[in-house]
Amino acid sequence: MVTSPPSVVVVTGVSRFLGARVAARLAADPRIDRVVGLDPHDPPPGLLGLLDGVERIRADARAATEAIAELGAEAVVHMAVTSVPDVRHGGRAAMKEQNVIGTMQVLAAAQGAPRLRKLVVRSSTAAYGASFRDPAVFTEDTEPRAVPRGPFARDILDIEGYVRGFRRRRPEVAATVLRFAPMISSTATTSLTRYFVQPVVPTVVGRDARLQFVHVDDALEVLHRSVTEDHPGTFNVAGSGVLMLSQAVRRSGRIALPLPESALSTGAALLRHLGVEQIGLDQIDLFVHGRVVDTRRLVEEFGFTPRTTTAAFEEFIQAHADGSTLSADRLVAAERAILDGIRKVRAAAETSPAGQDAS
Amino acid sequence: MSQDEFRRDMLPGHADFTLPGPAPAQRVNGRRPIPEKPEAPPVAAEDPDVWDRRVARGLSFIRRRLAGNYRVDDFGFDPELTDTVFHPMLKILYRDWFRTEVFGVEHLPLEGGGLVVGNHSGTIALDALMLTVALRDKHPGNRHLRLLGADLVFRLPLLSELARAAGATVACNPDAERLMTENQLVGVFPEGFKGIGKKFSERYKLQRFGRGGFVSAALRTGTPIVPVAIVGAEEIYPILADLKPLARLLGIPYFPVTPTFPHFGPLGLVPLPSKWLIQFCPPIPTAHLTEFADDPLVVYNLADQVRETIQASLHELLEKRPDPFGP
Numbered sequence: 132m133v134t135s136p137p138s139v140v141v142v143t144g145v146s147r148f149l150g151a152r153v154a155a156r157l158a159a160d161p162r163i164d165r166v167v168g169l170d171p172h173d174p175p176p177g178l179l180g181l182l183d184g185v186e187r188i189r190a191d192a193r194a195a196t197e198a199i200a201e202l203g204a205e206a207v208v209h210m211a212v213t214s215v216p217d218v219r220h221g222g223r224a225a226m227k228e229q230n231v232i233g234t235m236q237v238l239a240a241a242q243g244a245p246r247l248r249k250l251v252v253r254s255s256t257a258a259y260g261a262s263f264r265d266p267a268v269f270t271e272d273t274e275p276r277a278v279p280r281g282p283f284a285r286d287i288l289d290i291e292g293y294v295r296g297f298r299r300r301r302p303e304v305a306a307t308v309l310r311f312a313p314m315i316s317s318t319a320t321t322s323l324t325r326y327f328v329q330p331v332v333p334t335v336v337g338r339d340a341r342l343q344f345v346h347v348d349d350a351l352e353v354l355h356r357s358v359t360e361d362h363p364g365t366f367n368v369a370g371s372g373v374l375m376l377s378q379a380v381r382r383s384g385r386i387a388l389p390l391p392e393s394a395l396s397t398g399a400a401l402l403r404h405l406g407v408e409q410i411g412l413d414q415i416d417l418f419v420h421g422r423v424v425d426t427r428r429l430v431e432e433f434g435f436t437p438r439t440t441t442a443a444f445e446e447f448i449q450a451h452a453d454g455s456t457l458s459a460d461r462l463v464a465a466e467r468a469i470l471d472g473i474r475k476v477r478a479a480a481e482t483s484p485a486g487q488d489a490s
Numbered sequence: 491m492s493q494d495e496f497r498r499d500m501l502p503g504h505a506d507f508t509l510p511g512p513a514p515a516q517r518v519n520g521r522r523p524i525p526e527k528p529e530a531p532p533v534a535a536e537d538p539d540v541w542d543r544r545v546a547r548g549l550s551f552i553r554r555r556l557a558g559n560y561r562v563d564d565f566g567f568d569p570e571l572t573d574t575v576f577h578p579m580l581k582i583l584y585r586d587w588f589r590t591e592v593f594g595v596e597h598l599p600l601e602g603g604g605l606v607v608g609n610h611s612g613t614i615a616l617d618a619l620m621l622t623v624a625l626r627d628k629h630p631g632n633r634h635l636r637l638l639g640a641d642l643v644f645r646l647p648l649l650s651e652l653a654r655a656a657g658a659t660v661a662c663n664p665d666a667e668r669l670m671t672e673n674q675l676v677g678v679f680p681e682g683f684k685g686i687g688k689k690f691s692e693r694y695k696l697q698r699f700g701r702g703g704f705v706s707a708a709l710r711t712g713t714p715i716v717p718v719a720i721v722g723a724e725e726i727y728p729i730l731a732d733l734k735p736l737a738r739l740l741g742i743p744y745f746p747v748t749p750t751f752p753h754f755g756p757l758g759l760v761p762l763p764s765k766w767l768i769q770f771c772p773p774i775p776t777a778h779l780t781e782f783a784d785d786p787l788v789v790y791n792l793a794d795q796v797r798e799t800i801q802a803s804l805h806e807l808l809e810k811r812p813d814p815f816g817p
Binding site: 263264265266336338341372373374377380381382392423462465466469470 | 542545546549550552553555556557558559560562563564565566568641644645646647648650651654655659660662664665668
């Protein structure tokens with residue numbers, strides 16, 4: 132079902148990489164008259180250029196509730212969901228405040244907006260949790276087996292719970308929940324992309340996770356389509372195919388350093404306290420259990436196939452080739468050198484008198 | 491008389507009895523009953539380029555692995571690694587140590603999905619591994635068997651990744667159904683730990699078949715069920731006693747005491763060289779029963795039928811193999 136695109140769209144979380152891009156993309160769509168960006172923070176200068184066509188309202192979620200109804204929003208795109216605590220903005224407490232309380236308030240406002248027709252919420256495949264008894268491939272109907280230990284995954288479960296409540300109260304609004312796999316592109320920087328560009332990549336010993344990525348451009352396309360078209364429901368958004376963690380590290384030409392899970396957790400906690408890097412339990416769970424989702428529902432409903440995990444990752448490593456030590460070219464060169472070496476030794480043995488004696 | 495002919499009811503005095511003609515020279519796995527002409531030793535056929543090619547192939551394999559240039563499916567199955575590393579290693583055990591003989595491969599579907607249901611025994615699940623090797627080796631389509639393993643396997647580091655790379659996945663209905671709709675051959679051992687952890691005195695007595703979850707998965711996808719009987723695995727590590735308190739302490743389903751384990755330490759891990767026979771039984775079609783996938787009676791009866799079939803062919807195979815450690 133494709134209905135007319137909404138004329139007024141409110142996008143939350145425009146001070147962040149993905150939110151700003153979604154808002155910019157929607158603003159560039161001539162069918163949409165007005166795009167309003169809500170965010171408690173000012174966007175960093177790098178993103179300001181993108182947000183030219185977007186009306187920005189600097190407001191926290193509470194103030195935003197009024198704005199959504201006043202603006203006569205027909206669609207709300209809720210992108211203000213953070214996956215890792217940001218030390219500059221208050222750490223985990225602020226992250227939870229934004230994810231859980233923020234979503235609650237945005238949805239409450241959306242519920243009170245009379246002209247609202249569409250709600251798009253950013254979620255994550257972390258919604259499936261992580262357990263050893265999980266099926267290998269998650270469909271949208273798979274329930275998590277236990278409450279996940281990662282803070283982000285717990286937030287995601289709360290967020291989706293609020294959306295379920297919203298759907299009950301406003302059944303006529305087309306609510307789309309998009310469960311994104313980790314995003315990757317040549318320019319995006321997330322804690323996961325920073326992890327893969329390190330020269331030595333710590334992994335969990337004895338574990339090799341199956342990973343999936345989605346290219347940022349494909350994620351944007353899906354978000355755009357869910358605003359301009361009608362696709363109610365929950366959808367997995369990921370590139371088809373699988374890369375093993377070890378395989379991904381090898382493809383990026385880095386060296387894997389397998390550590391016991393406890394050492395990795397301790398190290399990550401230490402780095403977190405120092406404020407250097409935000410590798411949390413969410414990431415460690417991902418590296419232990421892996422996560423693969425079924426995207427058939429997305430492809431059928433949206434008529435759009437994201438590029439494969441391998442292709443998305445390939446683009447990412449092309450852009451970060453300079454830090455690699457074990458690149459494919461070097462391996463080819465090494466292979467050739469060994470073969471040449473053998474040939475030379477053999478040739479020498481054949482010409483030398485000892486070689487003739489042996490034959 | 492070869493073992494194939496032994497089973498026919500043609501005993502002297504029987505109306506149809508004819509003296510068996512000389513058996514055609516047939517290669518069986520492992521030891522050959524009829525001395526064959528020894529194959530030309532590889533040394534004689536040494537071509538200076540053979541080793542060059544082998545080295546080049548080995549190096550290019552290592553290079554591809556190091557560059558991450560290989561494909562893994564959604565379940566983590568790595569066909570290249572399985573075919574180049576796992577199967578050649580297991581094949582030594584399969585052919586030379588257990589002298590495995592396989593019957594009834596024609597009952598397996600040439601292509602398309604199938605659910606292979608077997609009896610489980612042998613303290614550690616070597617029978618599952620030998621079954622995958624047998625299928626890859628004997629099936630005309632050289633098919634891979636995708637095993638369904640207990641979640642304990644996927645809880646353990648390293649083992650879980652080896653299992654996934656070899657094509658196994660967690661035994662749960664979503665995975666089983668997904669594999670079967672992808673037209674894979676799926677292998678399942680419904681006895682689970684009850685089967686492999688049973689005492690030697692209960693050998694070749696099938697244990698309870700769980701709740702028949704495997705049957706409902708097959709019914710839902712309309713996949714034929716192929717029962718398979720495996721003889722030989724019971725003798726590799728005969729369990730004389732089960733130290734239950736120790737098992738509970740370690741969080742494992744049983745702690746076996748075999749003639750060689752634990753008192754000989756790692757030496758106890760060497761399996762006894764029993765003679766293995768694997769018999770695939772005629773497939774049980776399920777395509778006409780798809781709507782009964784949730785009917786407990788149909789599921790239970792079908793599970794029982796599979797169980798009876800396996801038990802009966804176990805008895806037949808045991809008659810074929812009077813000496814567990816024979817040739």
